[in-house]
Amino acid sequence: MTEIEHYQKLKLELRRGVLILAVLAELREEHYGYSLRKNLASQGLEIDEGTLYPLIRRLEKQNLLTSEWREENKRKKRFYQLSDVGKEVLEKLTAEWQQTQTTLNNIIS
Amino acid sequence: MKMINNYLNSFENYLPEDSKDEVRAELESLIYEELEDMQESLGRDLSQQEQESYLLKLGHPMRVASGYLPNQELINKDYFPAYKKALEVSLIIFSIIVLLTSIRLNFEDLSIIGFVFDVFWRVLEASLDVFVVVTLIFYLLQKSNYDLSKLYSWSPKDLTSSGKKVPLSRFNRFFEMMFEGLFLVFWNHLFFSEQILIESSFMGNEIMQNISISAEWQSVHWIINFLVGASLLLNAYHFLKGxxxxxxxxxxxxxxxVSIVVLAFIASFEQYLVIESSELANFNWQKIVEYSNINILIILGVIALVALWDIYADVKRLKGN
Structure with missing residues (x-):
């Protein structure tokens, strides 16, 4: 593996860790899959469909999200939002993230 | 958008049964949402090439489906769909090779049951070997981080419209395959045994009776092998695909x-069984032959009715599509 390939692989692993937190935070407001992806991309977090959509499904299976199918503009869409359990988990993860960020900043500096 | 539909049909094939419909509906909604967005920003419909580029960027349907699979222990979900496909194809090929190479055993001095057991263990042994080798290959590919894009190299144009699928019971298919396999063994044993010897007792005396099939059956020996063999392969395909x-x-x-035509031809035979009585010459063996003929005709009739019913059900299904 070349140096660039190593870097890309590690970058991907780093992003994977923050992806769940980003998705949970974004779903404090209701979104359907595509609008969620667009919103995250507009804030600088590009995620490909193959990663995001299975992730949302997994979070729903873990009862962190609720969803419902609705028809909009003659098309059926699945809307997701944080569940009560999801809100609790988000709060704890956010605190954990802030702690980790402080620790890491200390180590790097 | 035929290419998109073919993509979704192919994607659906790699999903687990319980979530297939839901996941497909979700991805379909998302894909069309994105395409509409692109069309809106371009101010026109997307060309075939643009649709193709979009699907290529989305990824091979097998690979996208792998994201929806639970993580596996030995082969992770990125490689699992390709591993599963390789395993399916290898198992079919090697099972057929073992079955074909075992045919010569039918000519050896083995009873039918012995032959069936022997073939069964050979197929099982070959299947285990194939499983180990394919799993090892994919485990090593995974360990070496083999480039997934090479594993899943594809083009959206190559995806075909596979039409509406009708789910089948795998248990029924397996049962039919076993029945057809045993029939083929029994059928060929009849032709390569000189005669069927039947032990029976009459008034306390043990007698041996030579019964053989008539020479007329020779004319349909290989066509029946072909028809039953084709049905067995088709059932194997349905079993794998579901x-x-x-x-x-x-x-x-x-x-x-074709089976019905062959059955009608068999029904026109003058003689089905030849009984040579070696003892009890005054016993009315002709009556036995007549009863056997009637029973054979009844069996042929039942098989023909089943075949007709199957045709009717299939035609109805095709019309419904």
Whole structure:
């Protein structure tokens, strides 16, 4: 593996860790899959469909999200939002993230 | 958008049964949402090439489906769909090779049951070897981080419209395969045994009776092998896929039609069994032959009715599509 390939692989692993937190935070407001992806991309977090959509499904299976199918503009869409359990988990993860960020900043500096 | 539909049909094939419909509906909604967005920003419909580029960027349907699979222990979900496909194809090929190479055993001095057991263990042994080798290959590919884009190299144009799929019971298919396999063994044993010897007792005396099939059966020996063999292969395909599609339904209909013609030809035979009585010369063996003929005709009639019913069900299904 070349140096660039190593870097890309590690970058991907780093992003994977923050992806769940980003998705949970974004779903404090209701979104359907595509609008969620667009919103995250507009804030600088590009995620490909193959990663995001299975992730949302997994979070729903873990009862962190609720969803419902609705028809909009003659098309059926699945809307997701944080569940009560999801809100609790988000709060704890956010605190954990802030702690980790402080620790890491200390180590790097 | 035929290419998109073919993509979604292919994607659906790699999903687990319980979530197939839901996940497909979700991805379909998302894909069309994105395409509409792109069309809106361009102010026109997307060309075939643009649709193709979009699908290429999305990824091979197998690979996208792998994201929806639970993580596996030995082969992770990125490699699992390709591993599963490789395993399916290898198992079929090697099972057929073992079955074909075992045919010569039928000519050795083995009873039918002995032959069946021998073939069963050979197929099982070959299947275990194939499983180990394919799993090892994919485990090593995974360990070496083999480039997934090479594993899943594809083009959206190569995806075909596979038509509406009809789910089938795998248990029924397996049962039919076993029945057809045993029939083939029994059928060929009849031709390569000189005669069927039947032990019976009459008034306390043990007698041996030579019964053989008439020479007329020779004319249908290989066509029946072909028809039952084709049905066995088709059932194996349905067993693996878990569904029927348009082309496999047509193959089934053709097989049944030819079977009915062959059954009608068999019904025209003058003689089915030849009984040579070696003892009890005054016993009315002719009556036994007549009863046997009637029973054989009844069996032929039942098989023909089943084939007709199968044709009717398949045609109805095709019309419904």
């Amino acid at each position: 569904h029927k599609n348009t082309w496999s339904t047509w193959v089934n209909i053709s097989n049944n039609l």
